[in-house]
Amino acid sequence: MPILNRLGSGSALPIITLLLIGFVVSVVAVLSESISFAGSDNLTVPLLSALILDVMLKSSLAQQITVVGWIAFSFLLAYIAHRLKALTLGGTAGAMLLGSIVFSIGGIFWVIPMATFFVLSSILSKIGKLKRTILKGMVDKGSQRDILQVYANGGVSLIMAVLFHFTGNDLFYLMFLGSLAAATADTWGTEIGIFSRNEPRHILTFDKVPAGTSGGVTALGTSGFFMGAGILTLSGIFPVSGSILQLFIIVAISGIIGALIDSIVGASLQAQYKCPHCQKTTEKLLHCGSYKTTLIAGIRWIDNDVVNFICTGSGALFVLLFCKLFI
Numbered sequence: 270m271p272i273l274n275r276l277g278s279g280s281a282l283p284i285i286t287l288l289l290i291g292f293v294v295s296v297v298a299v300l301s302e303s304i305s306f307a308g309s310d311n312l313t314v315p316l317l318s319a320l321i322l323d324v325m326l327k328s329s330l331a332q333q334i335t336v337v338g339w340i341a342f343s344f345l346l347a348y349i350a351h352r353l354k355a356l357t358l359g360g361t362a363g364a365m366l367l368g369s370i371v372f373s374i375g376g377i378f379w380v381i382p383m384a385t386f387f388v389l390s391s392i393l394s395k396i397g398k399l400k401r402t403i404l405k406g407m408v409d410k411g412s413q414r415d416i417l418q419v420y421a422n423g424g425v426s427l428i429m430a431v432l433f434h435f436t437g438n439d440l441f442y443l444m445f446l447g448s449l450a451a452a453t454a455d456t457w458g459t460e461i462g463i464f465s466r467n468e469p470r471h472i473l474t475f476d477k478v479p480a481g482t483s484g485g486v487t488a489l490g491t492s493g494f495f496m497g498a499g500i501l502t503l504s505g506i507f508p509v510s511g512s513i514l515q516l517f518i519i520v521a522i523s524g525i526i527g528a529l530i531d532s533i534v535g536a537s538l539q540a541q542y543k544c545p546h547c548q549k550t551t552e553k554l555l556h557c558g559s560y561k562t563t564l565i566a567g568i569r570w571i572d573n574d575v576v577n578f579i580c581t582g583s584g585a586l587f588v589l590l591f592c593k594l595f596i
């Protein structure tokens with residue numbers, strides 16, 4: 270209870286600190302309010318405001334100014350992504366909030382991997398976009414990430430940042446890297462795999478499936494898993510003490526496993542629909558204009574966002590498992 274200690278001891282906070290705190294807390298409160306749905310703001314606004322207040326009260330004046338800088342930086346990144354049409358409006362607000370909190374808690378060592386994931390994935394999505402228009406109608410969402418996609422990919426990072434803030438345990442940093450490595454591997458696998466000349470094969474049955482099918486894998490896409498997980502891990506592994514090579518392997522392998530689990534769940538449990546008009550299999554609820562599709566496989570609530578959350582969650586959990594087993 271730092272605020273009680275400080276206020277209780279009779280020492281007043283300097284005016285500059287109060288201004289910085291007032292600014293940061295109101296920015297986080299407004300963002301939480303703007304992205305909340307179905308009354309969830311009753312929970313998210315007080316919790317996230319209290320969290321950022323705690324971050325500010327535990328920081329020196331220099332660190333508090335840095336926090337304002339990181340919030341500005343997360344706004345800049347999200348704004349550029351929005352201008353490049355990589356984020357929808359809701360996705361932009363969600364990314365600003367996510368970035369503000371994760372960057373404020375973690376500083377530069379958390380900023381670099383997140384920015385790496387964000388920038389490289391956005392660029393790859395843009396390159397893949399042209400190819401994707403050919404596959405249009407099969408994939409649920411376009412290349413613009415909406416708020417659910419932002420949190421399907423970044424929600425685990427947020428949880429790890431909060432756990433790191435309250436414990437100071439480096440393990441949560443490594444789990445954060447594992448979740449981002451999985452998200453990057455998945456994105457790269459998909460975006461690079463689109464360019465494969467060979468037809469994808471179903472990850473479980475090995476039957477040939479049309480390009481764009483959930484759970485369809487190609488050799489090229491699988492090489493994207495390795496590159497994506499490897500580059501993301503390289504962007505973040507250095508601040509952790511211990512055997513860097515061992516930690517690199519643990520995080521990168523966990524990322525690849527996360528992306529494989531994504532493909533397996535996508536191939537087995539993810540909801541697949543059929544359009545009554547054109548008979549195509551799709552992830553969309555509406556197809557060919559306004560035709561309501563019917564569920565033909567998978568579980569209704571397991572959509573692409575749920576699968577992505579499972580992907581990033583498994584990336585983090587495998588880091589935990591491997592660290593407990595081997596370190």
Ligand SMILES: [Zn+2]
Pocket residue numbers: 544545546547548549556557560
């Ligand atoms: Zn159709």
